[in-house]
Amino acid sequence: MIHYFTSHFATLRLEFWPLLVGGLASGFIYSMVAIGYTLVYGVLRLINFAHSEIFMSGGFASLFLLRAVVGNSQPSGFESVLLVGLGVLAGAVAGGLVAVLVERVAYRPLRRRRAPALAYLISAIGASYFLFNLAGKEFGRNYYTLPILFINRPVFSIFGASVQLYYLVVAGAGAAMLVLLDRVVAKSRLGRGIRAVAQDAETASLMGVNIDRTIVLTFLIGGALGGAAAFLYGIQSGVIYTMGFTPALKAFTAAVLGGIGNIRGAVLGGLLLGVVESLSVAFVSGAYIDVVAFSVLVAVLLFRPTGILGERLGRAA
Amino acid sequence: MLEVSNAVVRYGAIEALHGVSFEVSAGEIVTLLGANGAGKTTTLRMLSGLHAPVAGTITFDGRDVTRTKAHQFTSLGISHVPEGRRIFPQMSVEENLEMGAFRRRGSISEDIDRMYETFPILKERRKQLGGNLSGGEQQMLAIARALMSHPRLLLLDEPSMGLAPMIVEAIFRIIGEIRDAGTTVFLVEQNAAQALRLADRGYVMENGRIVFTDTADKLLVDPRVRAVYLGEAV
Numbered sequence: 001m002i003h004y005f006t007s008h009f010a011t012l013r014l015e016f017w018p019l020l021v022g023g024l025a026s027g028f029i030y031s032m033v034a035i036g037y038t039l040v041y042g043v044l045r046l047i048n049f050a051h052s053e054i055f056m057s058g059g060f061a062s063l064f065l066l067r068a069v070v071g072n073s074q075p076s077g078f079e080s081v082l083l084v085g086l087g088v089l090a091g092a093v094a095g096g097l098v099a100v101l102v103e104r105v106a107y108r109p110l111r112r113r114r115a116p117a118l119a120y121l122i123s124a125i126g127a128s129y130f131l132f133n134l135a136g137k138e139f140g141r142n143y144y145t146l147p148i149l150f151i152n153r154p155v156f157s158i159f160g161a162s163v164q165l166y167y168l169v170v171a172g173a174g175a176a177m178l179v180l181l182d183r184v185v186a187k188s189r190l191g192r193g194i195r196a197v198a199q200d201a202e203t204a205s206l207m208g209v210n211i212d213r214t215i216v217l218t219f220l221i222g223g224a225l226g227g228a229a230a231f232l233y234g235i236q237s238g239v240i241y242t243m244g245f246t247p248a249l250k251a252f253t254a255a256v257l258g259g260i261g262n263i264r265g266a267v268l269g270g271l272l273l274g275v276v277e278s279l280s281v282a283f284v285s286g287a288y289i290d291v292v293a294f295s296v297l298v299a300v301l302l303f304r305p306t307g308i309l310g311e312r313l314g315r316a317a
Numbered sequence: 318m319l320e321v322s323n324a325v326v327r328y329g330a331i332e333a334l335h336g337v338s339f340e341v342s343a344g345e346i347v348t349l350l351g352a353n354g355a356g357k358t359t360t361l362r363m364l365s366g367l368h369a370p371v372a373g374t375i376t377f378d379g380r381d382v383t384r385t386k387a388h389q390f391t392s393l394g395i396s397h398v399p400e401g402r403r404i405f406p407q408m409s410v411e412e413n414l415e416m417g418a419f420r421r422r423g424s425i426s427e428d429i430d431r432m433y434e435t436f437p438i439l440k441e442r443r444k445q446l447g448g449n450l451s452g453g454e455q456q457m458l459a460i461a462r463a464l465m466s467h468p469r470l471l472l473l474d475e476p477s478m479g480l481a482p483m484i485v486e487a488i489f490r491i492i493g494e495i496r497d498a499g500t501t502v503f504l505v506e507q508n509a510a511q512a513l514r515l516a517d518r519g520y521v522m523e524n525g526r527i528v529f530t531d532t533a534d535k536l537l538v539d540p541r542v543r544a545v546y547l548g549e550a551v
Contacts, residue, residue, distance in 0.1 A: 189419070196405055196416055203403040205387040206365060206396075208420035208466065 012282035017161030019278045025167040027274025028174030032229035033251030034258070034266035035181060036099070036222030042198040042261040043218050046117065047252065049124035050106060051226060052244030053131035054099045058227020059239040060135060061094030062087040063144055070147035080150035087149065087231040088173055095227015099219040102127050108212075136241035144239045146231075170232045177225060178267055184221075185263060194218055198261070226251075246290060250277075253297040259307030268308060318343045318501055319364070319470060324373035326356075326363050333359045335525045336373060341470065346492070346502040348512040348533070350546055351522035357505040358400050360522070361474050364503070365390050365397040377470070392420050396468035400475050400505075402459040406448030410439050413447050413458055417465030425465065432461040435491065453484035460491065470501045477508045489515050509546035513537045521546075 012019075033055055040048045048054075066087055075083055106127040110119050150169070154162035185191035196204035197214045205211050226248075230239075233247060254273045258265025273293060280292040300307065319341040326334040334356050341347045351357050362368040364375065366387035375383045377393060385393070396417075405413050414432060418425040433440035436457045442450060450458060456476055463471060473492065477485040489511055496502050506512035513519055516533040521542065529541070536542050 192408075192412065192416060193419065195408065196419075199405045199407055200403055202367060202387075203399060203405070204416070205367070206391070206399060206403075207416045207462075208388050208391040209416075210386075210388045 008283045012279065015282055016279070017159040019281060020275060021158070021161050021163050021167055023275035023278025024271060025170045025274070026278065027271035028170050028178075029229045029233050029247065029270075030251045030254045030274055031178060031267045031270025032174055032225045032232075033248055034255040034270045035178070035263060036226040037252050037255040038258075038261055038263060038266040039194070039218045039222040041255070042263075043194060043201070043215055044107070044111075044120075046107070046120045047124070047260075048099075048102070048107075048219075048222075049121065050102045050127040050131065051099075051222070051251075052248030053128050053135070054095050054102065054223045054244075055226045055230045055233075055248050056132060056135060056239075056241060056244035057098040058091030058095035058223075058230035059234045059243055060139055061227065062090040062231035062234060063146055063239045065090040066147050066149065070149070074151070075149060077150075083149040084169055084173065087146070087235075088177075088228045091227040091229070091231035092224035093227070095230065096220045096224035098131070099223025099226070100216055102131075103216060103219040132241050132244065139241060141241060146234050146239065149235065166236060169235070173228070173232060177228060181221065181225065182263060182267075190217060250290075250293050253293055253300075255307075256297060256305075257300050257307055259309040262307065262309050265307055265309035272308075318378060319503070320374075320376045321364070322374055324360075324363060324370040324375065326359055326368055326370050328368075333525055334363065334370070337522075337525070337527050338373075339520050339527055339530070341501060341503050343469075343501050344496070344499075345518065346496050346504060346516045348504045348506055348516040348519045349522060350506065350509045350512065350519055350536075350542070352545070353507075355522040356525040357522055358474055359525075361397065361400075361472050361503075361505055364472055365395060391466040391468070394467070394469035395472065396463040396466050396470070397472040398459045398463045398474060398476065400478070402452075402455045404447035404450065404455045404458055404462075406446065408447055409444050410447060410450070410458055411443045413462050414439075414465055417462035420466065428465055428467075432464065435494075436461050453480050453488075456480060456484075456488055457491075460488070460495075464495070464500075468500060470503065471495060473502065473504045475505060475507060477506065477511065485511065509542065510537070513542075 033051070036051050036054065037047060040046065066083060069086065070083060106123045107120060110123060150165060152164055152166045155165050155168055156163055185194060193204065193209045193214050196207065196209055197211055201211055250273060251270065254269035255266045257273060258269025273296060276296060277289050277293045281289065322338045323336040324334055325332065325336050337360060349357050349360060359368060363370055366385050369384060374381060377395060382393065405416060408416065411429065414429050415425065418428065438454055439458055439461060442454060447455065447458065476488050480488065485508065492502060492504065493515055504512055504516060513533045513536050518530065519533050519536045520527050520530045522528065531539065
């Protein structure tokens with residue numbers, strides 16, 4: 001028993017920095033997807049379980065667009081930047097559109113009828129099944145790889161861990177979008193509207209906030225971040241009609257871990273979950289990585305259901 | 318300015334307002350009196366689109382607003398200070414004021430400064446979260462927030478609720494000043510004596526109906542009002 005831990009801690013010491021870097025990269029992806037759960041929860045108090053398919057749609061959109069534009073020759077440095085930008089854009093547009101569609105078709109009719117919470121859950125699961133089966137039927141049930149956008153190579157090393165270009169792309173794009181979102185919610189008129197609806201929807205409408213439009217914009221923003229994240233995820237893991245399931249469930253875990261409804265909590269939860277599951281590889285086989293992530297979900301729900309930062313709904317900072 | 322005729326409001330199967338009619342003219346302070354559950358708050362909620370009437374009409378400045386949505390009223394010039402103040406708890410005092418001007422374009426900093434002049438306590442608390450204010454401060458913030466949209470008609474729901482007598486005095490003085498500055502006021506109050514001393518006219522509501530109306534001076538000495546709302550033996 002003692003031997004087990006000493007040997008595994010030895011692995012952890014050796015592998016700590018590489019595992020941390022990899023974990024942070026997946027963490028950024030979880031954070032971006034977690035924002036979608038947390039924003040929608042903030043304004044509607046419901047978990048959008050169709051978010052996994054919003055994610056998937058972003059993956060396919062970037063796949064199709066990049067396949068159409070990337071030729072056979074290896075892209076130059078400038079072209080690489082352009083292609084990554086295109087991929088992010090395609091993912092964001094598709095994710096945003098599908099999210100708005102889901103709101104219109106699966107949730108708004110229920111809101112009009114003041115349906116109970118359970119109806120939303122069933123509707124969400126229905127939308128999710130419909131969307132991924134539609135994608136499987138239309139796009140095929142195979143794995144697709146994205147065209148080569150850049151040559152993944154070590155860029156620099158930190159404490160002996162080489163940091164690969166892919167990780168920098170994910171962290172750079174992810175951090176930029178998360179910071180932008182944070183500023184929009186904290187400072188803009190749109191962000192104030194979203195926070196007002198989250199805190200007190202009826203009073204927000206007395207101030208002149210159009211609740212329906214705010215809800216649509218919330219889905220749009222969350223869907224765009226999720227779709228863009230799917231592109232970043234797809235660069236390494238490929239695209240398939242079921243690709244949304246596991247990352248989205250982990251992002252949901254991240255949102256709960258940070259405190260559902262809390263934007264900075266979602267970011268913190270995503271990064272933390274990415275790192276924890278990555279470091280766990282030092283102790284258990286990599287095959288258990290999903291088990292670790294969902295054990296975190298169960299543990300949070302048992303011991304601190306409001307998450308690390310708590311459910312500070314609609315709070316700017 | 319505001320005319321309501323035969324408005325009926327339902328909550329599900331229950332009829333809360335059975336055809337109420339009243340009017341408010343520009344420059345007036347009109348008060349709506351009545352016991353708990355008489356339909357006063359429902360009437361105000363109907364006037365700002367939170368609960369559309371199933372029958373009857375509401376016109377504001379000659380325009381039919383019966384089916385207008387809640388979020389469109391501030392642009393029309395009607396602002397509603399809701400029952401229980403409903404300050405955004407996780408926003409600062411200043412952000413709450415900014416929410417009041419949500420539909421306005423252009424700079425609002427002058428208006429915020431004006432509110433701080435009228436309510437100096439809000440200036441002291443400008444960075445504090447709305448949820449951390451006292452009841453009186455929240456009421457002042459709720460009124461200031463409503464004024465940020467430059468309303469021509471201000472709807473006030475129980476502004477004295479739960480406040481100390483001195484603060485109630487201050488709030489009522491400010492309501493008078495708001496009218497003097499040109500904003501018409503429609504005031505729902507349980508504190509009938511105070512409301513009638515300030516108002517020009519009053520309506521009395523019972524069980525979802527307006528049962529009588531008169532000038533405030535006459536209502537103050539009306540035995541029916543004195544018995545029920547001013548707590549005097551007949």
